[in-house]
Amino acid sequence: MDLKTLKTDIIPKRPTGIKVAAPHELDLKAICCFVATGFFLDSDTYWQDEKVLAPGCIHIIDDTGTLQGSEAYFEWHSSPRNLPFNQALDAFSELFENIVTEQTQGHRVILPLSGGLDSRTQAVALRNHASVNTFSYAFKNGYPETKIAKQIAQQLGMPFRSFEIQPGYLWTCIDALAKINGCYSEFTHPRQMAVINTIGSMGDLFSLGHMGDLLFDTMGLPQLNFDEEVSLIQERFVKKGGYELGALLWTSWGLIGDFDAYLKLRLSEMLSKITIGDTNAKLRAFKSRYAVTRWSSNNLSVFESAAPIALPYYDNRMYDFVCSLPEAYLSNRRLQIAYIKRHAPALAKITWQAQRPYNLYNYSRNRPPYNLPYRLFNKSKRILKGALNRPYVMRNWELQFVGEANDKHLKHHLFDSGLDTLVPLAHIELIYKKFKTHDAVCYSHPVSMLLTLAMFNNLFNK
Incomplete structure (x- = not known):
């Protein structure tokens, strides 16, 4: 029997499917959990005879395509080193810029910009690149995120294009989107689909900042025991309305057992595979291994349908680095903020959307009473738009279902x-x-x- 090995990334850009010995029938239990959470759990798919290979492993596959065994080459861990913050910042700067350079050298880069930090760190790392075209998009009647993105691009002298995502765009492209993502995630989030052909022609490689906000922040949790961690995962990953629909389907499909007990057992089994003591590091690893791999990564295929993609935060070297940092250095985006301040202080003065109207120097003032004037002004604008029959769009689904x-x-x-x-x-x-x-x-x-x-x-x- 001929055997071959297949190595899966720690966080794959796309899952690798494999056939298993089972009937080619719908996996109804898996679909109930999918409905409840928005992503398939662990190795589940729609089908009983199709599974997804575990990330971070070397898999042995025979000549019939059957999985013979797997061995992990990476385990999520928490091994914080005792090093000064500036030394950690030096290490991050060197690693991040090396990865970005390796991924983009010789390419005409397409860089999506937002009002947040992940794409801003990429813009800093690409500040000396020969060819970077940037763009941003905002919802019609939503927050004008493109204004912040334009300021970032102008400050770095990068060409910029702005797009307004129109209500109802989904219905003109839903068939194509379903074929791209295989219906493994719902359709309200990848708004880039509305302009994918246009942005895909702006260069020959997308540089995407996905996962930076997860890796370089902490969840701010106290130390919890295992049962408390499972309960927290249920609270954060199981959608209330999705759980209701999943339970209805479980009953109507005549599945054996209790849906609540089954879902809790599956989440508990998944969490038990992560042998980390620190609760914050453990839940970061859980979200990375399961939610990112089976939800966030799935919609990368939209960008990839138009041009190749590169993701600096998906580089395997980044995970060992994050696992080696004290949790305090990961809290409140400290490393990314310090990186931007050090290498592009003018970008740090531009509004941080999550802390608007504040920037990376004064966002600590985003609390009462300092932020009350802005909050009152912003609320007044939303009320006025509503009175003019132009409701303020804050959520993806509002653009597509309302x-x-x-x-x-x-x-x-x-x-x-x-x-x-x-x-x-x-x-x-x-x-x-x-x-x-x-x-x-x-x-x-x-x-x-x-x-x-x-x-x-x-x-x-x-």
């Missing part, structure tokens, strides 16, 4: 696409009604998951 035209498309996919061959019509009607009349914020998630199942049912459930 309004008469959006509602028409949404109802078509939920009620006229054959989804009721998979999901009982009574459940579809109940979730839709609660979204429209009860709590749109809570039920936007299960509505979006129903839309995802509708597209999967049409395209892949053959």
Whole structure:
């Protein structure tokens, strides 16, 4: 028997699927958990005979494509070194800039900019690159994030383009998006899909800042015991409306056992694979290994459909570095902020969107009473927009599900696409009604998951 090895990245850009000995039937338990959380757990897929290879492992596969064994070459750990902060900053600066240079050298780089820190650190690392084209986008009637991004680009002398994402754009591209992401994540988040062809022509390589905010921050938690950590994971990763829909499907599909107990067991088993004592480091590792791998990474395929992608925070060297840092150095984005201040102080003076109207020098004043004038002014603007029938758009789903035209498309996919061959019509009607009349914020998630199942049912459930 011929054997080959396959090495999966610590955080893969895309999961690697493999066939296993099982019936080619829907994995209904996995789908219930998918609905509840928004991502498939661990190695689950839609199908019983298809699994995803574990990240950070070397896998042995025979000539029939069957997995014979796996061995981890990386385990998430917390091994903080006793080093001064400036020494940690030196190490981060050198590592980050080396990675960015290796990934982008000789390329015409396309850099998405936001009002946050991850893309700003990339802009600093690319400040001397020969060819960088930048862009940003904002929702119509949303916060004008593009203004901050434009200031960053102008300060560095980088060409910049601004895009406004229009309401209802999803319905013109949902078929293409479903084929790109395989219906392994819902469709309201990858707003780049609205302009993907245009931004893809701006260069030959996307440099993306995904995962920086997770690696270089702490969750600010006290030390918890294992059961408390599992409860916290349930609280943070299980959506209230998604759990309700998952429980309905569990019952209607006649699955054995209790959905709540099964979901808690799966999350507990996943967490037990991470042998870290410190709660903050442990939950960072949990989110990286499971949520990023099975949710965030999935939508990278949208960018990749237009041009190759490079992700400095996905480089394997970054994870050992993060695991070697004291938790205090990772809290409140300290390293990224210090890096920007050291190498591009003018960029540090530009508004930090998460702390607006403050910047990287004065964001500590974003608390009462200092921030009350801005908060009152901002609230007044939102009220005025509402009075003018221009509601302030703060969430992705508002751009795609709210309004008469959006509602028409949404109802078509939920009620006229054959989804009721998979999901009982009574459940579809109940979730839709609660979204429209009860709590749109809570039920936007299960509505979006129903839309995802509708597209999967049409395209892949053959």
